[in-house]
Amino acid sequence: MEEAKQLFRKLKIYSLLDLALIVPAAYSDTTLSQSLDIGKTVTLDAKVLESRVYNGKLRVTFVLPRFNDRRLSSTFFRTTPYHYKLFEPGSSHVIQGRLDVYKGYLQMSQPKSVKEVGRVTPKYKTVLKESEIRSLMERYITEKNLYNEGLDSKEVATLMRLHFPNSIEEVYHDSRLKPEIVEVLKFVEAFNHLKKLRGKRVDFPALAALSGDITPFVEGLPFTLTEEQQQVIGDIRKDLAREDKAARRMVVGDVGSGKTMVILASAMTALPHKSILMAPTSLLALQLYEEASKHLPKDISIALVMQGKEEGDYEEADFIIGTHALLYKEDMPSAALVMVDEQHRFGTNQRQMLEALVSGEGERKPHYIQFSATPIPRTQAMMESELIDVSLITTTPFEREVHTKVVGRESFPALLSHIKEEIARKHQVLIVYPLVEESQEVPYQSLEESRGFWEERFENVYVTHGKDKEKEEVLLQFREKGDILLATTVVEVGISLPRLTLIVIVGAERLGLATLHQLRGRVGRNGLKSWCYLFSNTPQSERLAQFSKTTNGFDIAKLDLKFRDSGDIIDGTIQSGQKFKWLDMAEDDAIICKAKERVHIQEDN
Numbered sequence: 001m002e003e004a005k006q007l008f009r010k011l012k013i014y015s016l017l018d019l020a021l022i023v024p025a026a027y028s029d030t031t032l033s034q035s036l037d038i039g040k041t042v043t044l045d046a047k048v049l050e051s052r053v054y055n056g057k058l059r060v061t062f063v064l065p066r067f068n069d070r071r072l073s074s075t076f077f078r079t080t081p082y083h084y085k086l087f088e089p090g091s092s093h094v095i096q097g098r099l100d101v102y103k104g105y106l107q108m109s110q111p112k113s114v115k116e117v118g119r120v121t122p123k124y125k126t127v128l129k130e131s132e133i134r135s136l137m138e139r140y141i142t143e144k145n146l147y148n149e150g151l152d153s154k155e156v157a158t159l160m161r162l163h164f165p166n167s168i169e170e171v172y173h174d175s176r177l178k179p180e181i182v183e184v185l186k187f188v189e190a191f192n193h194l195k196k197l198r199g200k201r202v203d204f205p206a207l208a209a210l211s212g213d214i215t216p217f218v219e220g221l222p223f224t225l226t227e228e229q230q231q232v233i234g235d236i237r238k239d240l241a242r243e244d245k246a247a248r249r250m251v252v253g254d255v256g257s258g259k260t261m262v263i264l265a266s267a268m269t270a271l272p273h274k275s276i277l278m279a280p281t282s283l284l285a286l287q288l289y290e291e292a293s294k295h296l297p298k299d300i301s302i303a304l305v306m307q308g309k310e311e312g313d314y315e316e317a318d319f320i321i322g323t324h325a326l327l328y329k330e331d332m333p334s335a336a337l338v339m340v341d342e343q344h345r346f347g348t349n350q351r352q353m354l355e356a357l358v359s360g361e362g363e364r365k366p367h368y369i370q371f372s373a374t375p376i377p378r379t380q381a382m383m384e385s386e387l388i389d390v391s392l393i394t395t396t397p398f399e400r401e402v403h404t405k406v407v408g409r410e411s412f413p414a415l416l417s418h419i420k421e422e423i424a425r426k427h428q429v430l431i432v433y434p435l436v437e438e439s440q441e442v443p444y445q446s447l448e449e450s451r452g453f454w455e456e457r458f459e460n461v462y463v464t465h466g467k468d469k470e471k472e473e474v475l476l477q478f479r480e481k482g483d484i485l486l487a488t489t490v491v492e493v494g495i496s497l498p499r500l501t502l503i504v505i506v507g508a509e510r511l512g513l514a515t516l517h518q519l520r521g522r523v524g525r526n527g528l529k530s531w532c533y534l535f536s537n538t539p540q541s542e543r544l545a546q547f548s549k550t551t552n553g554f555d556i557a558k559l560d561l562k563f564r565d566s567g568d569i570i571d572g573t574i575q576s577g578q579k580f581k582w583l584d585m586a587e588d589d590a591i592i593c594k595a596k597e598r599v600h601i602q603e604d605n
């Protein structure tokens with residue numbers, strides 16, 4: 001047992017199904033061949049007629065009793081006394097090797113003498129020795145064990161066939177795994193992954209059951225909540241009403257889908273208990289504070305905590321909004337509900353710090369709700385919802401009118417006059433460059449190279465980039481006074497720029513669709529008719545063409561999966577979710593659905 005454990009560790013596998021999913025890279029087959037297929041590996045009965053040394057090589061002539069005693073000659077280049085002894089005249093063998101023909105004579109160089117005839121043996125490519133991995137398979141991949149994992153009879157039979165076939169035809173068609181086997185592997189892969197996620201989820205009791213009235217807030221709003229907003233608020237209220245289980249939920253919705261209203265309704269639900277909301281930047285925290293002050297009933301006390309700025313008394317407030325400065329306050333009161341906005345913009349380190357916010361008291365934890373504006377494919381949401389509950393907001397409260405056009409160099413004059421028109425209308429323009437400084441590797445102008453061009457022709461040109469220490473200040477100034485903002489893709493424009501109606505993305509084909517979508521989301525925030533120009537040296541790109549046709553983040557997440565292998569993406573923003581060997585996250589919704597059902601059936605039993 002201990003020995004097996006070590007081998008599992010070497011293989012980096014953690015479940016029986018992980019082992020079952022190690023698929024043979026090939027099979028060796030010692031079934032006797034029915035015909036003499038030239039150029040193929042064949043397995044033949046053979047009797048030694050003559051054996052002699054010739055120029056230091058061993059020459060053996062065999063006769064083939066099944067094929068009219070035809071002769072076959074073999075040469076052994078690397079010979080040992082063992083070979084002389086083995087191939088003594090008169091002895092019988094089953095030999096295996098590649099069959100050739102030379103001037104009408106059958107030949108096989110350096111044949112192997114097969115001991116076990118009629119066996120199909122899987123060949124695994126792992127870090128283990130052949131014998132080690134085979135013995136693991138023989139010991140653990142049994143019908144009984146596979147049934148115990150929750151597989152059905154067809155799945156069990158398929159996996160048994162894969163690891164212990166009677167013939168190669170059972171497994172391969174045209175030397176590839178048969179489709180019905182691949183189908184089962186996809187299912188097992190999804191099922192295994194979901195089971196593991198399920199196992200990782202640990203639920204804790206909540207600090208308090210929360211069911212504050214949200215009507216005063218909802219009735220005070222200048223608009224009605226969309227159906228999806230109401231639905232998600234409903235999901236959250238159900239979570240928060242429980243005391244036996246602290247909520248762990250992720251709300252995913254495109255930029256502009258109205259997540260702030262969901263946040264505010266959640267804070268209302270928490271009353272009379274406290275809630276905390278954390279945002280990744282000061283600008284965003286400030287904006288959330290302003291919106292909360294505007295929309296929440298006046299008797300609710302709100303505090304703002306960020307570096308260098310505080311509003312209200314956070315020790316007393318019902319609702320505390322802030323940046324990670326929150327984490328450093330020693331007298332921060334404990335909250336029954338913790339929320340994080342724009343979760344996708346927190347770094348890994350910061351995410352670990354967030355855990356401190358939800359550490360709770362002893363066994364009990366606060367309810368925890370995260371908000372993200374990175375739409376994920378439905379398949380990924382289905383997977384992740386094993387670990388954390390997921391709510392999707394797939395529509396926006398009002399249709400934004402954003403036109404997307406892919407343009408090449410020759411369209412630049414037209415683009416320039418469009419920019420002038422927008423500025424004349426008191427609108428603003430954002431131009432996104434791939435890099436700050438010139439680089440050999442990037443076939444586009446950099447921010448610094450282009451800067452002069454814009455500054456000569458336009459007034460009120462502002463420039464910022466990711467490493468710019470002043471960027472928040474520049475953005476605030478641009479919002480008030482700017483016409484054109486030059487930036488790089490890494491600059492996070494956290495604030496809303498309501499007059500922004502035109503964005504140009506230089507070198508768009510180099511970016512993942514998720515990034516393009518985030519960038520495009522900056523324009524038309526207030527319903528003004530807007531344009532997104534994808535400037536590219538390869539304007540005929542199919543990926544960009546498809547992107548131009550939709551503005552729905554969830555459709556784009558799916559497109560991103562579809563074009564995953566298209567190779568022209570450099571920013572690595574492709575959804576970096578789980579990598580699967582068999583499962584296709586773009587296509588296999590139905591399989592994942594089935595696997596999910598199975599995981600849950602198993603749990604109920």
Ligand code: ADP
Binds near residue numbers: 226229257259
């Ligand atoms: P998100 O945080 O999801 O990007 P916001 O919460 O900032 O989106 O909402 C975007 C804009 O939509 C805001 O100006 C907000 O006031 C407005 N809004 C939100 N919900 C509605 C609604 N149901 N009807 C009309 N406008 C809404």
Ligand code: MG
Binds near residue numbers: 259341
């Ligand atoms: Mg938001």
